[in-house]
Amino acid sequence: MSYNNNNNHNNDDKKKGKKTLYQFLDKEGFYIILFLCVCIVAVTAIWVSNQDDGQIIGENPSDQLEDLNETTLVDEPSEEDETSETVVIPKSEQEDVAAPEKEEDPAKEEQEVEPEADEETATNIREIRTMLMPVMGQYGLPYADDKLVYHKTLEQWSTHRGVDIQADEGSPVRAALEGEVIEVVNDTVMGITITIDHGDELLTRYSNLSTDAMVKIGDQVSKGQIISGVGRTASVKSEEGPLLHFQVIYDGRTVNPMEYLPANS
Numbered sequence: 105m106s107y108n109n110n111n112n113h114n115n116d117d118k119k120k121g122k123k124t125l126y127q128f129l130d131k132e133g134f135y136i137i138l139f140l141c142v143c144i145v146a147v148t149a150i151w152v153s154n155q156d157d158g159q160i161i162g163e164n165p166s167d168q169l170e171d172l173n174e175t176t177l178v179d180e181p182s183e184e185d186e187t188s189e190t191v192v193i194p195k196s197e198q199e200d201v202a203a204p205e206k207e208e209d210p211a212k213e214e215q216e217v218e219p220e221a222d223e224e225t226a227t228n229i230r231e232i233r234t235m236l237m238p239v240m241g242q243y244g245l246p247y248a249d250d251k252l253v254y255h256k257t258l259e260q261w262s263t264h265r266g267v268d269i270q271a272d273e274g275s276p277v278r279a280a281l282e283g284e285v286i287e288v289v290n291d292t293v294m295g296i297t298i299t300i301d302h303g304d305e306l307l308t309r310y311s312n313l314s315t316d317a318m319v320k321i322g323d324q325v326s327k328g329q330i331i332s333g334v335g336r337t338a339s340v341k342s343e344e345g346p347l348l349h350f351q352v353i354y355d356g357r358t359v360n361p362m363e364y365l366p367a368n369s
Contacts, residue, residue, distance in 0.1 A: 233302070235280035235364040236328050238310060239348045241271030247360040257343040265358040266309070266351035273314065273346035275334040280308050280350075280364070285323040285331075288316050294349065295337025300325060305356070311349040312338035 245253055245268045252261040279300055286307075287299035296313040314335030325331060334346050341347060352361040 233281060233306070233364070234366060235308070235352075235361075236278060237269075237365060238280050238308075238350055239269050239271050239275055239277050239334060241269045241275065241334075241348070244268030244270045244344060244347055247358075247362065249358065255340070257340055266311075266349050267361050268341070268344065268347045268349055270345060270347045271334045273334055273336060275346075276330045277310055277313060277332045277334060277348055279325045279327060279329045279331055281306075282327045283308075283325060285319045285321055285325060288319065288321055290316060290337070293338065293340055295339070295341070296332065296335060298331055300331075305354060307353040309351040309353065311351070312336065312341050312347060 245255070245264050247267050248264045251263070253264050254261050255264075281300070281302045283300040283302035285298060286301045287297065287309075290296050291311070294311040296316045297309060297311040298313065298316070298319060299307055299309045301307055310332065312335055314333040314337070316332065319325060319331045334348050336342065336346050338349065341349065350361055352359050352364055
């Protein structure tokens with residue numbers, strides 16, 4: 105009986121001790137934790153203040169490097185940078201700067217006059233070197249390089265780089281000017297064709313001829329000399345009947361033969 109009482113008494117003392125500790129921690133625990141936090145903050149502050157560089161925690165070092173680099177570029181420009189400014193000039197700007205000098209170049213003035221001289225030369229050729237009618241007959245299809253004319257054989261509208269002079273088959277075809285025969289061919293499209301060089305970039309061409317036996321390449325012909333006859337050898341002229349297809353070529357391009365032939369023809 106007494107043993108049980110002692111045990112109960114001891115258990116009551118243990119419960120009272122635990123209860124007293126819990127009550128103490130419940131009341132004083134908050135202050136202990138607060139004290140520990142203050143100590144940690146103080147120790148951290150002391151450690152930061154003892155750093156050699158004195159940098160502030162969280163500062164970005166790259167920002168400082170960028171600031172230093174910018175300061176160096178602005179305050180101390182290198183001689184190479186100054187030199188490169190005079191070299192890096194777009195080519196187009198250099199040409200624009202040099203343009204006024206080119207306008208004053210006498211050579212350019214002479215070049216600008218050349219087109220006028222060419223026009224005057226062409227006019228003189230047309231006035232002085234009036235051509236002879238290559239064959240007596242009537243005009244058929246006219247010269248048309250900027251419009252369309254109807255081709256009976258082709259049954260279509262197209263340009264026409266010469267004039268057609270209709271005449272009886274076998275009618276004599278004469279050289280419109282003196283010159284050198286540079287071509288005698290039997291073309292599958294334009295038939296027998298003869299080309300004469302009259303100098304000064306001026307050529308005449310005669311197509312749909314009856315024969316190629318009267319002249320050969322290299323022959324010198326005089327103005328009015330018979331070189332062939334009117335034929336029907338051009339496949340593109342078969343429905344138009346016998347005729348001469350006559351072309352004038354100046355400076356490598358066909359021109360209107362009516363500018364060279366006599367006005368009353």
